Amino acid sequence: MTAMTTGNTSRADANRRRILDVALAELLRDPDASMDQIARAAGVVRRTVYGHFPSREALISTLVDEAVQALADADAAVRAGVTDPAEAVARSVLAIWQTADRYRLLIALAQRTVTVQGIRDRLAPLREAKVRLLQRGLDTGVFHSPLPAPALAYVHEQMLFALMEAVNDGLLAAAEAGRSATVAVLTAAGVPASRAMELVAEVA
Amino acid sequence: MTAMTTGNTSRADANRRRILDVALAELLRDPDASMDQIARAAGVVRRTVYGHFPSREALISTLVDEAVQALADADAAVRAGVTDPAEAVARSVLAIWQTADRYRLLIALAQRTVTVQGIRDRLAPLREAKVRLLQRGLDTGVFHSPLPAPALAYVHEQMLFALMEAVNDGLLAAAEAGRSATVAVLTAAGVPASRAMELVAEVA
DNA sequence: GTGCAATTGCACGTTACTGTGCAAGTCCGT
DNA sequence: ACGGACTTGCACAGTAACGTGCAATTGCAC
Secondary structure, three states: OOOOOOOOOHHHHHHHHHHHHHHHHHHHHOOOOOHHHHHHHOOOOHHHHHHHOOOHHHHHHHHHHHHHHHHHHHHHHHOOOOOOHHHHHHHHHHHHHHOHHHHHHHHHHHHOOOOOOOHHHHHHHHHHHHHHHHHHHHHOOOOOOOOOHHHHHHHHHHHHHHHHHHHHOOOOOHHHHHHHHHHHHHHHOOOOHHHHHHHHHHHO | OOOOOOOOOHHHHHHHHHHHHHHHHHHHHOOOOOHHHHHHHOOOOHHHHHHHOOOHHHHHHHHHHHHHHHHHHHHHHHOOOOOOHHHHHHHHHHHHHHOHHHHHHHHHHHHOOOOOOOHHHHHHHHHHHHHHHHHHHHHOOOOOOOOOHHHHHHHHHHHHHHHHHHHHOOOOOHHHHHHHHHHHHHHHOOOOHHHHHHHHHHHO
């Protein structure tokens, strides 16, 4: 197991990649999944995982980094000069939905975790941007809610969580899920269902 | 430690009660809280907890039973001959909000848990009732959503979760939280914000 | 104030997981 | 078919938690 630190052989890279993918799935299913569970699920022995990641912490940290990156990218795509808050939210939700699993991991870990110090911190910029967006919508009367913007942001986060769960449990068709989720989120922000559907049709 | 099984002395009862209360709080904070953490938080030694509950499993199970009971009671109060689905939902949310912590424990444990077999089962009747209620609202046009009733039920659950979190984090005034939450949930079901506020004012 | 239940303190045995070391494989490019 | 990167298998030490037994102690109730 000596090397692997230089890691440039394709075989090792493929394994590393598979371990990360499987780890994401396993940790989603059970946030306390052991290294052995993850390794076996990846078709590899525990010892091999330690060849790629020095510790469980490091593995999860890598996962979190990738997730934050994916989210930031998705978010950047939204910020492309959209002025209407409702449209911005619509685009944002649709974008996030694409990286649903990673988003979900982040939220799940950020909710309750001493595990990786600073998930909340790394998510903070995104959260704040979202809050500002919602605030603007509330101020301009595009959104209507008795909730302050930060609370509404929490609600949106958890709604997406709920809808991913619903897809997992077969309660919601995966094909339609993204659009449904977007309409649901807009509706929760007080946008009339009719207007929400218009927007989604227009954006998607 | 011999006895305690007969448990009728007030001291033991008080301890048992306190352990349960503290355990609820600790498990809410960290679903993986150890028996030692719980015991210490309850101002008691680990060994004493085992005097009251034969196992961690049993302790949690008791907590779940109490929570389900509290929820069922709250739900029963709602079913008192209310025909309008929107009003029923409003009453339901307000009632559940009263037992927020317990509800939250249930959802948190039910989401991810091999721990106690059958939390989902024990919650199933309540979930189904909720789904039927939502379905009726969708059918009669009181609610509007692209989501099927079961998915909407998930969303409502998670919304409450998010709002409790928001209260915890000081983003939402505790005094107003119940009413705000109710309006938010109704809004998410596609009830216009104005109508939702009317309803809440009327019910509360 | 005394008695008995309840609590404590401590010492176990058990299980499960993490992270590491090392020797023996296995796979792939060349 | 050779060599080196990668993987496996196994063994190990360290840690943390569960659940239990027992003797000593505390504190209510009467």
